[in-house]
Amino acid sequence: xxxxxxxxxxxxxxxxxxxxxxxxxxxxxxxxxxxxxxxxxxxxxxxxxxxxxxxxxxxxxxxxxxxxxxxxxxxxxxxxxxxxxxxxxxxxxxxxxxxxxxxxxxxxxxxxxxxxxxxxxxxxxxxxxxxxxxxxxxxxxxxxxxxxxxxxxxxxxxxxxxxxxxxxxxxxxxxxxxxxxxxxxxxxxxxxxxxxxxxxxxxxxxxxxxxxxxxxxxxxxxxxxxxxxxxxxxxxxxxxxxxxxxxxxxxxxxxxxxxxxxxxxxxxxxxxxxxxxxxxxxxxxxxxxxxxxxxxxxxxxxxxxxxxxxxxxxxxxxxxxxxxxxxxxxxxxxxxxxxxxxxxxxxxxxxxxxxxxxxxxxxxxxxxxxxxxxxxxxxxxxxxxxxxxxxxxxxxxxxxxxxxxxxxxxxx
Numbered sequence: 248x249x250x251x252x253x254x255x256x257x258x259x260x261x262x263x264x265x266x267x268x269x270x271x272x273x274x275x276x277x278x279x280x281x282x283x284x285x286x287x288x289x290x291x292x293x294x295x296x297x298x299x300x301x302x303x304x305x306x307x308x309x310x311x312x313x314x315x316x317x318x319x320x321x322x323x324x325x326x327x328x329x330x331x332x333x334x335x336x337x338x339x340x341x342x343x344x345x346x347x348x349x350x351x352x353x354x355x356x357x358x359x360x361x362x363x364x365x366x367x368x369x370x371x372x373x374x375x376x377x378x379x380x381x382x383x384x385x386x387x388x389x390x391x392x393x394x395x396x397x398x399x400x401x402x403x404x405x406x407x408x409x410x411x412x413x414x415x416x417x418x419x420x421x422x423x424x425x426x427x428x429x430x431x432x433x434x435x436x437x438x439x440x441x442x443x444x445x446x447x448x449x450x451x452x453x454x455x456x457x458x459x460x461x462x463x464x465x466x467x468x469x470x471x472x473x474x475x476x477x478x479x480x481x482x483x484x485x486x487x488x489x490x491x492x493x494x495x496x497x498x499x500x501x502x503x504x505x506x507x508x509x510x511x512x513x514x515x516x517x518x519x520x521x522x523x524x525x526x527x528x529x530x531x532x533x534x535x536x537x538x539x540x541x542x543x544x545x546x547x548x549x550x551x552x553x554x555x556x557x558x559x560x561x562x563x564x565x566x567x568x569x570x571x572x573x574x575x576x577x578x579x580x581x582x583x584x585x586x587x588x589x590x591x592x593x594x595x596x597x598x599x600x601x602x603x604x605x606x607x608x609x610x611x612x613x614x615x616x617x618x619x620x621x622x623x624x625x626x627x628x629x630x631x632x633x634x635x636x637x638x639x640x641x642x643x644x645x646x647x648x649x650x651x652x653x654x655x656x657x658x659x
Contacts (some may be wrong), residue, residue, distance in 0.1 A: 275484060284383065287342040292344075292372060294329035295649035296322040300613050302583065302645055303329055303371030305379050307342050311381025314640045316554045316583035318367025326649075328368035332356055337372070349558040362530030366555050374587045374636070383636035388587075388636055392561060392594035400592050400628045403435035403472065403601040404428030406609075408457060415453065418460035425461040430539075432625030435470040435601040436461070437501070439547055442478025446505045449478065454487050458495040467496070469626025470658065474501040477528075479527055481511035488519040499524055499546065512542035522546050527577035530554045532562035539570045546600075550577040551591060552584045560591055567597040578603040582613050585628075586620050586636040593630040604628070616644050 291306040294317060301317040317325045333352050340348055349369070356365045369557055378601040381388045387609050389395045406424045410416050438461055454473065462471055473491055475484065481587070484503035491497035499522045504511040506528035516523040524546035529535050530553060538544060549563045567574045574597040576588045585604065592598035604623065614620060622629040631637030 250321040264490075276642060283597045284343055285341075287383070288339045290339070292329065292337050294326040294368070294371060295645050297616070297645065297648050298451075299610060300580070300582070300616065301325050301367075301371060301398040302616070302640065303368075303375045304338075304640075304642075305372065305375040305391055307383070309383075311379055311383050312642075313375040313377070313382060313635060314583060314638070315371040315374030315376070315378055315556070315587065315636070316552055316580060317371030318550075320367065321364055321578065324364050325371075328359075329372060330357075331369060332359075333372055337447070340378070342383070345373075345376060345380070345558055348376060349555065351519055362490060362534075362553075365552055366530040370552045370554065370556040373584070374400040375481065376549065376635050377557050377590075378599060378635035381485065381496075385634050387630075387632050387634065388557070389630060391595040392557065392590060395593035396596050397593055397629055400589060400598075400630065401601040402433060402604040402623065402626050402628055403437055403470075404431060404433035404606050404626070405437040405439060406476075407439040407602050408440050408453060408607065409439070409441035414445055418453075418456045419652065421457045422460040422464035425462045427608075428468055429465050431607055432627070433606075434468075434626050436465055437472040437474055437499075439476055440478060441476050442474045445477055446470060446480055446508065447478065448480050448483045448552050452483075452487065455490055457657070458497060462495040471495060471497050472499040472501065472524075473497050475503045477502050477505045479503050481508075481514040483537060484515045485518045488515065488521065489521075492519070492521045501525065501546075501548065507601035509541035510610075512538075512544055514567070516543045516545060522573075524548055524575065526550075526563075527553065532566065533558050535563045535566050539572060541565060543574070543614065546575050547602075548574045548575055548577040550579075551587045552580065553577075557591060561595075563595055564591075565594040567595075572597065573600055574598040575600050576602050579605055580613070581605050581607075581610055581623075583638055583640075585623070585640050586631060589621065589630055590630050590636060601626075602628075616641050616648075623649070630649055 287307050290308045294303045301322045303315045305313045348541040352369050361364050369616045377388045408416050428436050488500045503515045522545040526548035527550050547567050549560050553562050578588050592602050
């Protein structure tokens with residue numbers, strides 16, 4: 248006689264056993280004693296502010312733990328938002344109710360501001376929940392996002408003209424930094440001009456001198472992108488963009504005008520023969536909808552650590568596909584944020600071009616909080632296949648250093 252069909256509870260328990268056993272995280276005998284997924288809930292949500300890193304930790308009633316990275320701007324305030332607000336909202340919440348969890352936090356805290364601190368705090372918790380679910384199932388997060396469409400992801404190296412404390416790098420120094428990224432293996436390089444004057448059109452414009460020097464340093468075969476960091480009016484952006492394309496073979500111009508001037512973005516996108524990109528300052532799917540409809544940009548730059556995590560980023564991926572736009576993530580951190588972006592880019596068809604990486608050298612000190620690293624080399628990343636996001640956090644080091652950080656050290 249054929250075996251009796253499994254009911255839903257037995258099916259879930261059996262699937263959990265097989266997944267855990269296949270990944271070596273627990274024996275089948277131990278897994279059989281665990282509760283089925285439908286009964287699993289969150290018993291603890293917390294965040295830790297470290298120097299240049301904010302981590303969120305979630306723990307389920309079965310003891311499984313997931314980690315995610317929050318946005319880093321205002322680190323102490325981001326962690327405080329998780330610990331004082333989000334933790335209470337999600338206590339005892341079902342682990343696998345991912346959209347309901349996102350909506351509960353977003354709509355309950357929207358009067359604190361739907362972008363900025365709340366969105367950055369939610370981002371880390373949301374990514375930690377995806378990590379948690381993947382670990383429970385014994386599956387990489389990209390499998391939970393719909394399955395990967397690519398095994399390897401091309402990366403572009405990004406660096407800034409900003410030297411800190413109101414100082415700026417010379418064209419010669421920019422050229423040296425670009426050449427160093429090419430030496431690391433990046434075949435696409437982005438220079439961030441760091442104008443950041445919000446539509447102020449600097450008199451001594453740095454764009455062409457720096458871009459010419461960079462192009463000479465990297466040669467003709469490396470793709471060159473320029474980020475104006477919101478620095479121009481529409482008219483100046485069009486003039487500069489055309490010159491960059493003609494004189495330096497620049498193929499992408501990011502944030503040429505202030506992020507909130509959608510009409511100006513549309514003007515630049517319409518007039519330039521190269522792609523215009525924006526999106527790192529958008530915090531919700533609704534903002535990306537308006538960016539596409541009114542800003543008319545060619546490339547969308549979501550940042551999973553800013554815009555509420557992977558749950559909302561998936562909606563942006565759908566918007567990109569509906570409007571035939573490309574997705575290139577904004578990514579300023581090499582550890583858990585990069586891991587989340589790799590899973591996202593692996594599962595999103597529209598993420599077909601190089602994705603941002605802060606380089607192998609920048610912020611390398613953050614790896615002291617992890618027992619393994621993302622597989623990034625020679626301008627490419629291999630998509631992780633370990634359960635969850637794929638990184639193992641040194642929790643003792645995180646807890647030790649989080650308690651020792653002075654508030655003044657937690658800014659971005």
